[in-house]
Amino acid sequence: MKNFYFVKTSCVFRKFRFLTVFLFFLIHSSPAFCADSENDGDFYFVQVSDIHFDGGENSRRMEEVVKAINNLPMKIEFVVITGDIMADNIAKEDIAKQALEILGRIKPPLSPLPGNHDILQKKLPQTVPLYKKYFGELSHKREVEGVVMLFVYTEPIRKDFQVEAYNPWQLLETEFYSAKGKPIIVFHHAPTSEDFYNNASHESWPAEAKEKWEKLINSADVKAVISGHFHRDEYHWSGNVPMFAGGAVSHYWGRQAVYRIYHYQNGRLEYSTQYIESLPLPPPQNNK
Numbered sequence: 548m549k550n551f552y553f554v555k556t557s558c559v560f561r562k563f564r565f566l567t568v569f570l571f572f573l574i575h576s577s578p579a580f581c582a583d584s585e586n587d588g589d590f591y592f593v594q595v596s597d598i599h600f601d602g603g604e605n606s607r608r609m610e611e612v613v614k615a616i617n618n619l620p621m622k623i624e625f626v627v628i629t630g631d632i633m634a635d636n637i638a639k640e641d642i643a644k645q646a647l648e649i650l651g652r653i654k655p656p657l658s659p660l661p662g663n664h665d666i667l668q669k670k671l672p673q674t675v676p677l678y679k680k681y682f683g684e685l686s687h688k689r690e691v692e693g694v695v696m697l698f699v700y701t702e703p704i705r706k707d708f709q710v711e712a713y714n715p716w717q718l719l720e721t722e723f724y725s726a727k728g729k730p731i732i733v734f735h736h737a738p739t740s741e742d743f744y745n746n747a748s749h750e751s752w753p754a755e756a757k758e759k760w761e762k763l764i765n766s767a768d769v770k771a772v773i774s775g776h777f778h779r780d781e782y783h784w785s786g787n788v789p790m791f792a793g794g795a796v797s798h799y800w801g802r803q804a805v806y807r808i809y810h811y812q813n814g815r816l817e818y819s820t821q822y823i824e825s826l827p828l829p830p831p832q833n834n835k
């Protein structure tokens with residue numbers, strides 16, 4: 548009887564032990580557990596925007612920004628330029644080459660994307676190939692610690708024009724699908740939010756495109772949308788996704804040169820704006 552009891556209890560224990568082991572592996576391999584323990588990412592990157600290389604004051608400012616970035620104490624995974632690298636002057640070879648030389652001094656990997664002053668809507672056949680020649684593809688991506696970074700040229704959506712063999716809507720849909728649930732950060736030039744200046748609100752994106760953008764951005768695990776264009780520090784929302792607009796390097800509207808350091812940690816993003824104090828302040832101009 549005793550033996551029988553022993554056999555029965557040991558069988559129950561063995562079954563229970565297998566169940567425990569099974570549950571242990573089930574819990575530790577579940578997406579929820581992985582999301583808390585792995586692939587959350589903890590890294591820094593830098594945003595530079597609206598440099599408007601001009602062979603003069605703006606170029607000098609960027610030289611100082613490059614020195615400051617290269618001197619940062621933390622590891623910078625990449626430096627994004629959220630458009631307007633040039634100032635309607637991409638066809639001026641000397642200025643474009645100077646821009647490349649200064650940008651070439653940046654030590655972390657560089658991720659530029661085009662703005663409305665790089666690729667000119669009225670000169671697409673000339674400026675699209677020049678942009679590609681100097682700065683690379685119209686859109687590209689990189690992955691850092693399981694986070695997918697999408698650098699996207701969205702001006703054709705905002706201004707409603709076509710660039711041959713380039714469809715930003717389709718590109719975003721494809722990239723969101725291939726991210727397979729990984730966290731995403733989208734970078735582009737002009738924010739979809741209202742552009743408030745001279746004490747009045749101005750439309751930045753057409754209402755229909757803005758609505759479509761918000762729907763698409765909220766259909767994936769997009770942690771943030773980061774842009775430039777406003778030459779001002781701004782913070783908005785696209786549905787449930789935060790939108791950060793960074794200030795400019797260029798001197799327009801009498802503003803100081805700035806860049807931003809972002810820290811991504813556990814699925815959340817924070818930043819600090821850095822001012823280049825070594826540069827003389829430009830004279831004040833009319834606000835934008």
Ligand SMILES: [Fe+2]
Pocket residue numbers: 630631662663664736776777
């Ligand atoms: Fe712009």
